[in-house]
Amino acid sequence: MADHGAAVLRVCRAILGAQDAEDAWSETFLAALRAYPTLRPDSDVRAWLVTIAHRKAVDGYRARRRAPTPSSEIPDRVEAGGAAPDVADEALARAVRALPFKQRAAVAYRYLADMSYRDVAELLGGSEAAARRSAADGIATLRRSYRQEETP
């Protein structure tokens, strides 16, 4: 499980603010430790952990709104709070957090957690093609907003 800890933390940070990401990470791994005995031995552990993290993220949003929200209606904006102090590139972290939730999550699950588009689609709801499009749109926006900021 520890093999995936760093990857899951990157994912949490990409889709949440820094403090929420740490809470989500801890909750994810506690839940995973509780549930581990029920995991089938041939399961994709990282995808399983990201699934738990995704639910924790959704739960966190719901709790803050104090009203039930379907997972597909997570607010797009992440609360202020900045990136974790030791994230190398604050501008990139900011650009990622400025993406709409679905794009942000699709980019994180696909490129930080190396999940298949099929698994990403399952988490976000919708088709594989839609997941692919969300990730592509997110990356395109990041290329525009972030790389332009860097290259004169």
Added chain:
Amino acid sequence: MMYVDERELLAPLAGAGESAYARLRAGLAERADREGLLDVAYRVVDSPVGQLLLAATPRGLVRVAYASEGHDAVLARLADLVSPRVLRAPARLDVAARELDEYFAGLRRRFDLPLDLGLSRGFRRAVLTHLRDIAYGATESYSVVAAAAGSPAAVRAAGTACATNPLPVVVPCHRVVRSDGSIGRYVGGAAAKRTLLALEAAA
């Protein structure tokens, strides 16, 4: 603008965060321990024979591993054999670490901490149980060990039991030498065995 690969674009997010990550892991281990979700706690300590991995179950110290055994491989094996709930939790190994420190300083002749011998069965376990009775600074031959463990003819098996001792140093398989007086083989390498025997002879 130049084309950049997606992962290259996101690379700044992929690194970093070591200190926060270490803090999170420590916090997780503490909470998991409180909730009884921590089946194998481990830490790594420095010693005159290199870095030693120490791992404990709630029953006691279950594994001591030399760096040459590959600590990651040892942890993966513990995850398979004992439980996948393996976390770095230094506090759970404070007593073991302190006793090892004292031993390497020549101040301790006997380890009195709970051991979990669950990784060994049958004759191997009988051998380990006997090894704990070989006095500090003394040595025994493999044939004497085989006899003491109940099978005088099983000299080779006694050697295998020593070679696969899951708790080297603490269960003193280094005190078993060949009957011709030569030092014999050792899980941590012959040099480590010489170091331990010299330490015990000097103290």
